[in-house]
Amino acid sequence: MSNAQPRSATTVALLADIPSTGHVGEAxxxxxxxxxxxxxxxxxAFVSFALAQVRAGRKVVALYPAWRSADAERAVNFAxxxxxxxxxxxxxxxxxxxxxxxxxxxxxxxAPYLPPGMVAALSGELPKHLLAGAWLRSVxxxxxxxxxxRQHVGSYAPSVSFLAFCAPTARVSRMRxxxxxxxxxxxxxxxxxxxxxxxxxxxxxVFDDNVPPVIQPVAxxxxxxxxxxxxxxxxxxxxxxxxxxxxxxALAYAAGSLRTSACAWCGEPMVSRxxxxxxxxxxxxxTYASADSSARSPEVAAEPPGNATRGPAPDRHxxxxxxxxxxxxxxxxxxxxxxxxxxxxxxxxxxxxxxSYSR
Numbered sequence: 001m002s003n004a005q006p007r008s009a010t011t012v013a014l015l016a017d018i019p020s021t022g023h024v025g026e027a028x029x030x031x032x033x034x035x036x037x038x039x040x041x042x043x044x045a046f047v048s049f050a051l052a053q054v055r056a057g058r059k060v061v062a063l064y065p066a067w068r069s070a071d072a073e074r075a076v077n078f079a080x081x082x083x084x085x086x087x088x089x090x091x092x093x094x095x096x097x098x099x100x101x102x103x104x105x106x107x108x109x110x111a112p113y114l115p116p117g118m119v120a121a122l123s124g125e126l127p128k129h130l131l132a133g134a135w136l137r138s139v140x141x142x143x144x145x146x147x148x149x150r151q152h153v154g155s156y157a158p159s160v161s162f163l164a165f166c167a168p169t170a171r172v173s174r175m176r177x178x179x180x181x182x183x184x185x186x187x188x189x190x191x192x193x194x195x196x197x198x199x200x201x202x203x204x205x206v207f208d209d210n211v212p213p214v215i216q217p218v219a220x221x222x223x224x225x226x227x228x229x230x231x232x233x234x235x236x237x238x239x240x241x242x243x244x245x246x247x248x249x250a251l252a253y254a255a256g257s258l259r260t261s262a263c264a265w266c267g268e269p270m271v272s273r274x275x276x277x278x279x280x281x282x283x284x285x286x287t288y289a290s291a292d293s294s295a296r297s298p299e300v301a302a303e304p305p306g307n308a309t310r311g312p313a314p315d316r317h318x319x320x321x322x323x324x325x326x327x328x329x330x331x332x333x334x335x336x337x338x339x340x341x342x343x344x345x346x347x348x349x350x351x352x353x354x355x356s357y358s359r
Contacts (some may be wrong), residue, residue: 117268
């Protein structure tokens with residue numbers, strides 16, 4: 001007799017032409033590029049997919065880039081209207097294509113072990129644990145991040161380049177190697193993995209000589225350029241990157257940091273109003289994701305390769321004892337996930353047996 005526990009009824013979709021990074025293996029978000037000559041043609045694939053998911057008893061968390069939202073919002077509204085349901089949540093994120101792809105796949109990996117409301121809430125929390133941005137030769141065409149007139153004028157100088165960050169904060173600054181270490185807005189917990197992509201490998205020297213030595217990753221993966229990378233960064237001369245923690249409990253700390261309240265209408269946990277599912281604007285008593293030593297949290301989808309030393313937990317989380325874990329689903333069951341591993345090179349794979357990192 002199998003003792004497998006039922007999986008949470010949440011499906012994650014990404015409504016944009018943003019391919020997967022492959023960082024969590026097969027546990028990725030369902031992707032819909034929204035291609036077609038008419039609005040109906042661009043929306044039809046997602047509407048059919050949402051119909052099948054809702055009829056199967058699952059809720060859908062549909063992510064899309066906030067800077068390219070028109071078609072995605074229509075697709076979500078079509079699906080909600082056609083099905084007459086509030087089981088589909090559309091969430092726009094102000095992230096670059098590479099970082100949005102990673103966040104969507106991380107949510108898809110966590111989705112089987114968390115209630116739908118928690119999955120939706122984590123879409124805004126996970127980017128706070130990343131260092132995501134790009135090296136840019138010019139910011140003259142950059143419209144998705146705040147830039148100054150001085151920076152636009154500086155783009156015409158032949159020796160000037162820029163570092164732009166979209167997570168955990170939005171910021172653009174001139175690239176000054178001597179000030180780079182002190183100017184990083186965030187450092188993921190060691191050990192760190194670095195994902196990079198560029199449409200032109202011949203322009204990466206300035207980035208390669210300065211950014212990775214400061215971030216100090218234990219592993220770097222070079223990925224194909226995202227189709228929407230040029231649209232987001234406003235130029236073809238860029239190197240997009242995401243630095244993330246490979247600590248085994250990194251995703252657990254992110255989930256455990258959420259302070260949620262139950263929606264007064266549908267009961268889903270939420271961190272902001274209105275509720276992403278039913279749009280209710282009231283909530284019950286606030287709660288924190290609780291720690292439970294008898295249940296294990298989802299572990300990070302990237303384990304440190306080789307003999308990399310695991311870094312300490314972030315200061316804002318308990319450094320000892322049981323790792324903070326997401327609160328249990330409404331039915332009281334806490335599900336134990338497997339532990340996937342991302343290698344230094346090649347596609348990520350999974351360990352055959354679950355492992356626990358709690359002490």
